[in-house]
Amino acid sequence: MFEKLAQRVISVIAATQKMPPEKILIDSTFEELGIDSLDGVNILFALENEFNISIPDEAAQGIRGVRQMVESLEKLLAGGIPDAGAPAQA
Amino acid sequence: MPARRVVVTGIGAISALGRNAAEFWQALFEGRPGIGPLQAVPPGALRFPNGAEVRGYSPTGYFREKETDFLDRFAQFAVVAAREAVRDAQIEWTGELRGQTAIVTGSCLGGKSTEDQGYFDLYANKRNRVNPLSIPRSMENAGASRISMEFGITGPAYTISTACASSTHAVGQAFWLVRQGAAELAVTGGSEAPFSLGHLKAWEAMRVVSPDTCRPFSKDRRGMILGEGGAMLVLEPLEAARARGARIYAEILGLGMSSDAHHITQPSVEGPVRAMAAALADGGLEPEQIGYINAHGTGTLANDSTEASAIRRLFGAHAGRLAVSSTKSMHGHALGAAGALEAIATVLALHHGLLPPTANFTEPDPQCDLDVVPNAARRAEVECALSNSFAFGGLNGVLAFRRCG
Numbered sequence: 001m002f003e004k005l006a007q008r009v010i011s012v013i014a015a016t017q018k019m020p021p022e023k024i025l026i027d028s029t030f031e032e033l034g035i036d037s038l039d040g041v042n043i044l045f046a047l048e049n050e051f052n053i054s055i056p057d058e059a060a061q062g063i064r065g066v067r068q069m070v071e072s073l074e075k076l077l078a079g080g081i082p083d084a085g086a087p088a089q090a
Numbered sequence: 091m092p093a094r095r096v097v098v099t100g101i102g103a104i105s106a107l108g109r110n111a112a113e114f115w116q117a118l119f120e121g122r123p124g125i126g127p128l129q130a131v132p133p134g135a136l137r138f139p140n141g142a143e144v145r146g147y148s149p150t151g152y153f154r155e156k157e158t159d160f161l162d163r164f165a166q167f168a169v170v171a172a173r174e175a176v177r178d179a180q181i182e183w184t185g186e187l188r189g190q191t192a193i194v195t196g197s198c199l200g201g202k203s204t205e206d207q208g209y210f211d212l213y214a215n216k217r218n219r220v221n222p223l224s225i226p227r228s229m230e231n232a233g234a235s236r237i238s239m240e241f242g243i244t245g246p247a248y249t250i251s252t253a254c255a256s257s258t259h260a261v262g263q264a265f266w267l268v269r270q271g272a273a274e275l276a277v278t279g280g281s282e283a284p285f286s287l288g289h290l291k292a293w294e295a296m297r298v299v300s301p302d303t304c305r306p307f308s309k310d311r312r313g314m315i316l317g318e319g320g321a322m323l324v325l326e327p328l329e330a331a332r333a334r335g336a337r338i339y340a341e342i343l344g345l346g347m348s349s350d351a352h353h354i355t356q357p358s359v360e361g362p363v364r365a366m367a368a369a370l371a372d373g374g375l376e377p378e379q380i381g382y383i384n385a386h387g388t389g390t391l392a393n394d395s396t397e398a399s400a401i402r403r404l405f406g407a408h409a410g411r412l413a414v415s416s417t418k419s420m421h422g423h424a425l426g427a428a429g430a431l432e433a434i435a436t437v438l439a440l441h442h443g444l445l446p447p448t449a450n451f452t453e454p455d456p457q458c459d460l461d462v463v464p465n466a467a468r469r470a471e472v473e474c475a476l477s478n479s480f481a482f483g484g485l486n487g488v489l490a491f492r493r494c495g
Binding site: 036037038041044045054056057060 | 137295296297301353354355356392
């Protein structure tokens with residue numbers, strides 16, 4: 001389960017960063033991958049779309065690497081957090 | 091022609107702190123934030139619930155109903171503030187003066203609410219047309235154009251859009267026009283109205299907005315709070331102001347600008363250092379003459395520590411004797427209007443000899459090791475002051491002012 005999730009996360013990061021997925025390892029840090037804070041929010045956005053969830057700021061803060069990202073996501077998915085990003089009525 | 095001295099003789103402000111400059115100043119020196127639950131969007135629509143909105147504002151209290159059709163909220167704020175500033179300066183218009191008056195405004199976003207409504211009609215309401223006034227309502231120069239028509243001002247008029255530094259750049263450009271004799275009077279400032287859902291969703295996605303309030307320089311700061319409003323200043327040559335017996339709030343001495351050439355959103359130390367140094371040089375000032383800095387101070391982790399480092403680096407030991415506050419803690423980050431609101435806060439601080447505080451301050455951050463005037467205004471007869479604006483995209487603007495009288 002963790003492995004499968006990790007693969008999905010890695011492919012999302014790869015697509016967002018326009019880099020080959022094989023360069024992204026489970027223990028890669030964002031710093032090693034050249035991912036800065038703006039790239040980070042872009043990846044969170046892509047993950048929210050991929051998994052149809054809303055990732056709260058608190059869950060996103062302090063994530064510095066791929067493994068941590070997968071673990072946070074695993075917790076969020078287990079908690080069944082609904083997507084609060086559905087379009088609201090203006 | 092030798093460079094002329096330029097002074098501020100009129101101010102106008104509409105913001106979360108009130109609908110005129112007097113209410114703005116009252117809240118600033120009381121350290122009373124205008125931050126609260128957002129009314130412009132449905133509750134729960136956003137991850138962040140709070141903003142600094144203009145309260146109790148009704149367009150028809152300021153404009154004929156037909157006029158409101160032509161003016162987005164952001165342009166209305168520009169006009170409301172300009173009217174107050176011109177009235178405050180007691181300008182007596184002549185045809186000649188109208189031709190020699192410049193208007194320079196700043197806006198980061200233009201009429202986002204107008205655009206949002208148009209797209210909602212197209213994509214959600216499945217309509218096949220949008221309002222024909224969408225273009226004139228949403229263009230960033232709509233405020234400048236309406237101000238020119240309202241007062242019959244026919245001199246140079248334009249709008250600057252440099253994100254959060256827009257109206258600092260605008261006031262600085264207007265100052266330069268008057269100083270070099272290209273204009274005899276200037277109405278300058280900025281306005282913004284960012285509270286439309288489509289636009290706020292983009293801020294939500296950036297994850298830089300605080301879930302509660304804005305605590306610049308506090309260790310537990312959690313981000314910025316968006317604000318809206320308009321702020322305008324009247325600038326004119328010192329001699330002209332004296333000749334007509336005008337009230338002078340402060341002298342505007344310098345504009346400094348720089349570009350980080352670094353990152354589209356991350357702040358740098360070097361760019362702000364160069365902008366502040368350039369403002370001092372433009373005003374013929376020594377760093378030791380500065381007693382107060384109205385900081386960019388957004389309340390994000392990255393900005394505040396970087397800005398503190400920049401101030402430390404430029405001012406050295408004198409940084410320890412400076413007062414530095416962020417009034418965004420009260421009026422929020424009004425984006426393209428922020429620089430002009432803060433220019434007015436700075437001018438009034440010099441004029442009244444009273445430094446507005448950094449509100450909502452809880453805990454010092456060793457990385458922001460400055461005297462940030464926490465929570466309570468302070469009496470201080472400061473000679474000169476800076477107002478900092480550092481925009482996304484790394485475009486920086488800094489204004490320098492001097493107390494008069």
